[in-house]
Amino acid sequence: MEANLDLSMTFDSSNATVLHTAASQGHTEVVNFLLEKDSSVAAIASRNGKTALHSAAKNGHLEIVKALLSKEPGIATRIDKKGQTALHMVAKGQNVEVVDELIKSDHCLINMVDSRGNTALHIGTRKGRIQIVQKLLNHSGDHKLVINKFGETALDTAEIYKLSDIAGILRNHGVQCAKFIEPQPTNSARELNKTLSDKRNEVYQQLLRTRQTRKRVRDVAKKLNRMEVDGLNNAINSTTVVAVVIATATFAAIFNIPGHYADSPEDITPFMIFIVSDSVALFISLGVVLVQTSAAVIERQANKQMMAVINKLLCLACVLVSVAFLGLSYIVVREDERWLANVITGIGTAIMVSTLGILCIVLRIQKLASSGGLQPQVDHHTPTDKDILNDEDFEIIDAV
Template structure:
């Protein structure tokens, strides 16, 4: 295709093509075998990205001159309808279909006599039909036109095994999914690797699409992919709380289905990934799934010991009797859940007493596995074999059915799970670092205020040797000066108090007394405010008599410190209100999801 014809096709100028013979149109193609129709459709998409209407006159006129271009494909196997669907040109798609319907019935290569049906079923090199392309581009208008053209057309999967409904669900296109389900109630829902559209909707996180699919195809809750995963498995592994609620409301028994690779249920996956909320939801809907174990004999508590925080473990054992009864259950190697906990977080001493009642803790501490290794032994001397097993389960290969690993080791809990004081150490470490900076600020304030006390504004009396008030402050009877002296004394005393507290906190005996750190912080903040007051009052005392306006301006500038503090507090309060409102919205959304 020469450059003049290409530009004419791109701009929709029909004049240069009216002189051509019908046979010439088929041979006028680009190096990618795009015909003048392809060029016009693609170019008009580029020029009208803002959603402007696209003229169909050029397309209609070219088809009148050469009807065979309707089905001519380019190098990628795209017919003009594919190109229009990709670009989301609803008007062009409708024009192509209307032209196809006017063509006389004839026996085509596909065996279909209707040109319109043949065109709708044409597949490109990726085996996508025009509907596949429209769904991928997210064009609802085009989807509506294509479905209306032939509601009974049996759209099959493309080369990747994806049906149009699966593509819509995978992309979270709620309106497109609704359109397909409404116009084609029997639309195929299959996807690659045995997945269904419901699997795809869960992975995309589209609660609206999930609701649509469950309303029309409720049986999909028990459909399993090639690994044996149901949609609930994916919701549990990813941590989709609301999706899990919707799936369990539709079918509680899905929580009892185990996968093919490791015999893991959705409860095992949620516990292994540390998705506490999903674990609680599954237990609320289907408590009997606690009885199930994976191929190693691990129950939900084995997995929770690896990934849960100490407080979450305590709540899980305390709130669910079914879970509490699993404390002494052993896997195929005789390891109880607390063997796993000790392997993840080895720590000497009476560990774990704050997770379960004392009497239970006494029992588990001496429990032994098939190798006669107790929890106490692991706490004191470790257990490399079990540690390596857990570490291997946590390895993320980035592919397959466990892209983030079978379990997710809680690194924070690994250091601090056993002890309240260990939890406190995390705060103490942060406190020690902050204390260093606070000490510098407090010492600076103390130095400045101490120096100001002996460099008084206005100077001292000392002109006459016989003056009984020699050496006293000249402005001692000035009210502003008196305020300066008082505020300066307050700032110095409080800052020195803060320095003393930080010194005390540096001693190992007192490092865990966080309330002392809070006191020091309050002392420093008040000392800052007192130092500003001292500056303002001292400046006013010196400048008020010779230049009142300068004294006032200087005071106003100094007081802007308090405006800044007030502004910051307002911002914090405002942010807290926004977070509170957001939580209310989320709470209402959850309540709505629980309503039928």
């Protein structure tokens, strides 16, 4: 988690997060750690609509329920795809303390019904949870009079499943059978509130998914930016190494000229060409090294502009080193072997001119394409990271 905070937002095949698993299995320390990193993860629902609170409540993990409610109190009324809240879940378990904790967070939970019209009291009765039923009956509310979609109160459910002990407890608390309860007029306000609650949950889920998508997009953007910065730093390091190599070679060549004067020293033209070209290449390379070692922290755009200038200076330094080498070739050969220097000059000139010519042509084509002078073939597929990086080939070629 310290290395990658995004691990808390990973999902399994059922769209459950790490928090769902930790809450379900009762790993309190893990739950607290995840909530400290990002409490919003508590509101994420799995594919069946259940949050981590549903899982913790069903398994009776009181401390986890408290931790979740303290970070995200609003999830107490969240419902799953069956319309059940965390209180419905705890009614299937055994921990009565969780019942008190949930009702304390929002008392309306005791009257909320699922998609079949069952309250938590119906669920606890059908599951035969005597202590849960007693705890629910100790709280005031309309749940004692609620009739589900099958026309049953909690007492009807107890009698159908032949749970005589629970039926006796229900009667002692005034719960009646549905046939003895006068039909209640439709509570339009309650229906409206339920509809609004459902819509609010749907909107919340959509906003949550949007937030997750934006986060992933930001992560991709950060990775691309990091790749760009790393590439730029690698280019800077490479140019620094090249500049140092050129400076070292040219410095050594000035004070330790290879070979010797084979002919009369009056013919100093080749030597002048060598010494001037070699000296200029030396000071250009030293200037590049000075800039690279002095510019510790600068903006990315300024860094790119600096690299553009440095690349051109290194190109000039390479050309001057080539000229210095060609001039040196006329110094170290004898008069009767001057043809060898001519061959070297011809080969070197051909290589340098062809290299620079091809480079200029490629750069020109890339700049025309980027400015709209050339219409590239339209590709309708979604661009990948490789495609995005290839859009800056001209910068890579320039660096090379």
